Amino acid sequence: MVRIAILASGSGSNARQLMAHFSGSPLAQVALVGCDQPGAGVLQRAWDMGVPSLLFSPAELRDGTLQHELASAGIGLLLLAGFMRLLPPELVRAWPGRILNIHPSLLPKYGGKGMYGHRVHQAVLAAGEKESGITIHLVNERYDEGKVLFQAKCPVLPGDDADTLAARIHALEHAHYPSAVEGYLKELPPAPPLPHV
Ligand code: GRF
Numbered sequence: 001m002v003r004i005a006i007l008a009s010g011s012g013s014n015a016r017q018l019m020a021h022f023s024g025s026p027l028a029q030v031a032l033v034g035c036d037q038p039g040a041g042v043l044q045r046a047w048d049m050g051v052p053s054l055l056f057s058p059a060e061l062r063d064g065t066l067q068h069e070l071a072s073a074g075i076g077l078l079l080l081a082g083f084m085r086l087l088p089p090e091l092v093r094a095w096p097g098r099i100l101n102i103h104p105s106l107l108p109k110y111g112g113k114g115m116y117g118h119r120v121h122q123a124v125l126a127a128g129e130k131e132s133g134i135t136i137h138l139v140n141e142r143y144d145e146g147k148v149l150f151q152a153k154c155p156v157l158p159g160d161d162a163d164t165l166a167a168r169i170h171a172l173e174h175a176h177y178p179s180a181v182e183g184y185l186k187e188l189p190p191a192p193p194l195p196h197v
Contacts (some may be wrong), residue, residue, distance in 0.1 A: 002028040002185060005075040007083040008035055010043025013101060013170060013176055021178030028185055034066065034074050036085060058085065063093035067091045072090050081152030081182060082141060084116065088161045089141045099139040100184065102177050106151055106168075107135040116121040121162040121169070132165065133170050135179045150180040 006015045006021065012033075019030045033046035033053040046053040056066050067090065070078070080101040092099060101113055110120045110132075115164035124132045138146035152175075154168050166180075 001026070001074040003031040004035055004077045004079060004122065004181075005032040005070055005073065006030060006042075006079045006081050007082045008009050008038055008040065009037045009084040010042065012040065012045040012081065014173055015042050016045045016049065016082065017174045017183065018079060018178050019046070019051055021182070023049070025182075027182065028077065032070070032075065034070070036061065036083070036171050036178045042082075045184060060168040061085060061091075062088055064088075069096060077181075077185065078139075080175075081177070086141070086143060087139060092139060095134045097188075100138055100149070100181060101139050101144070101146070102173055103135045103137065103144050104132075104166070104173065105139060106131075106153065106194040107144055107148060111135075113143050118162040118166060121165040123162060124156060125162065125165065132156050132169065134169060134176065136177060146183070149177065149184060150176065152176050176184065 008015045009035055015033060022028050022030050030051050033040050033042060033051055033056055035053060037057065041169055043053050043055065054069060060066050072120050076098060078095055078099040085111060105111060105120050105124060110123050131153050133151055135148055136150040137148045140146040156165060
């Protein structure tokens with residue numbers, strides 16, 4: 001049984017889908033939700049699902065405190081779901097191939113620092129793209145640059161604004177993130193020993 005931690009900064013609609021998907025699964029369970037934003041919706045969603053949550057500061061992300069907490073909780077897979085900060089290199093190295101992110105565009109297009117939320121959709125619309133989509137990828141030490149594991153596309157429709165496009169993308173994310181994670185987990189070799197911190 002793989003113990004999953006989700007890191008999120010916002011409303012947590014993807015986190016909710018992940019918690020629901022793995023609830024009762026013999027393969028994995030969401031054991032922890034980590035959040036860097038007091039009052040973020042994801043904290044309530046974790047509470048509603050009976051999943052422990054951990055609020056941490058930017059300093060605790062940087063100084064190894066979060067890494068220590070994750071290792072102590074026996075976390076084997078980290079899922080970013082709207083987490084707005086770059087992970088420190090030590091943390092990335094401690095879970096090699098075991099940190100995934102979801103991004104609301106077809107990377108490498110519309111990714112990188114500052115490309116999040118409505119900014120992504122506004123850029124897609126401004127460029128006159130006919131399609132957009134989602135990317136699930138491994139996390140490395142740079143924004144949105146790890147190996148792509150999965151992509152799904154949707155049309156950009158005439159009359160779309162950032163809100164309508166965001167809603168279509170969110171639906172795509174909810175439909176695919178949990179199953180893509182499950183597929184990835186099934187292919188993973190047995191977990192290495194937990195990182196020593
Ligand atoms: C999603 O669009 C995801 O792609 C991005 O952040 C957003 C999080 O949304 N990384 P939510 O908090 O899961 O609703």
